[in-house]
Amino acid sequence: MSFLSRVRSPKLTFFQTVVSLGLGATALLSSNWCEGSQKVPKPLCTATKVTKCIPVPGVSHNSTSIHFSWETGDDRFVFPAFHAGMWMSCEENIHIDAWEEKCRSFFSLTPGGEKGMLLLSVSMELMYVGLLCISCALQFMQLCLDAFWPTQVWGQLLNAYSAVFTILGGSLGMVAHMMFMQVFQTIASMGPEDFKPHRYGYSWAFYVAWVAFTFCMSSGVSTLNNYTKNFVIERRRKARMYPIQFSDMEPPLPLAPPQLSHPAPHYCPP
Template sequence: MSLLSYLRSPSLSFIQTLLSLLLSLVSLSSSHWFAGRQKVPKPLCSPTRRLRCTPVPGMADSSSQFSWETGDDRFIFPTFHAGLWTTCEENIYTDAWEEKCRSFMALTPASEKGILWLCVGMELLYIVLLSVSSVLLLLQLSLSLWCPQQQRWGHLLNAFAAVCTVLGGLVGMVAHMMYMQVFQVTISHGPEDFKPHSYGYSWAFFVAWLAFTCCMSSGVSTLNIYTKTFLMPGREHKSVFYPCKNFTFPPQCPLVSPLSPYVSPPLPPSPPTCPAPLSPALSLLQPPAAFLLSPASSDEDFSPL
């Protein structure tokens, strides 16, 4: 139970949200979402490029005036890496390792620029929602630490933070998938000098999805905390509304009220008294009781005149 209570604690949700925000900032600011190699012909030899180059007639230090290389020997495979903002490629015109970077927006075809701008806007909204959620969770922790009696405001902050976290995670997931689609179209219909020979996902791509996982985990944990502590109270809260242990409808509660132990309940009403039994109904053929005389006096009263 201690582990479950720790997993449902607001401090863990705040740590997860803050970690998701930091990982998202790192991944979005990086240009290592995709990495790979290009296949380009060897550049001409020059004073800055003397290795793995095509000899140029007239150069004093050229070992040969003609290149006999065929097949893949005539090409070099410089590395590149691309992100949401920039694309960097290895400079093939110098022997020393050097990179030249350019904007990814300049490589995107005109038909995909609108989708790319929408992707950038959704990524920024993702960062804003995570920041708002982190601030709300921090306020909740501050209230629980300094003002424990204001638990209702803490629950409301918890609910708003959960909504912002889950909504931000969904927006970030859609933005990541949109960028993947734009990159696929760019390498297919982009400029000729950006045609990757082979490519794959780099570390920033996995960091972005790790941030999304932490974000959704924090959102679910925050919703669970709000549900457990506010929407679904425990037995101690239910006892106020249902004081009977075995509840039936209509409730059969004890005579002594638990809310007012010093006030005795009214006495139960006395059972009704049974009325006297009614005399049986008289028949029309039966004479009245006044005319039913004893046989001793019948001769005296009714003697013939």
């Protein structure tokens, strides 16, 4: 029971909520939900691009003896890396030898039929982070009330409201994660021609988002369990330990006899 009490402690649930908020905000702002590589034809060689390119007479080294490129198959392609998130999609610049990324809005890559789902997913992610902020504020107020007025019931009421906000936020975050991945898979198959992933998978922000969801639901369940323990189980236990003693109750007052009216003057008893 001591272990369960520590797990349900308000300080630990507040710590879990803060960790969930930090990880969720980090994943939301990151552009590393998905990563992979593209299959792009080799660019022409220029003054800034001399490797992994198609030789051009007059530009490439030994260009006087170069007229054609005999590369076939995958040798004619380069595989630049890319990573994408809810806000930006960045890919390696293949037109220069130095490593450089060029980024563009992820919303511009989304087909017209999926823009609404992407906006809904982003809105739910923002609501998820906002509800976690409200939950953190309520739990912090509860800790302050318990520190200064431990016998007040307001702390437990704040605890219950924070549990509702936490669980609701976690549910919205879970749905938003799945909706975004569905949008990305649609873009990978039906997106613009210059964004056709050859290979892609999940990146670190995707796993961070689900770790934040785990902490969020753990905090919400622990908080709700703590409220149930304090308000339901404790009251029932006190009711069993201190039953009502009828001997302690005051005896009822005797009832006064009914008042009879006076007999009439012409009344004659038998």
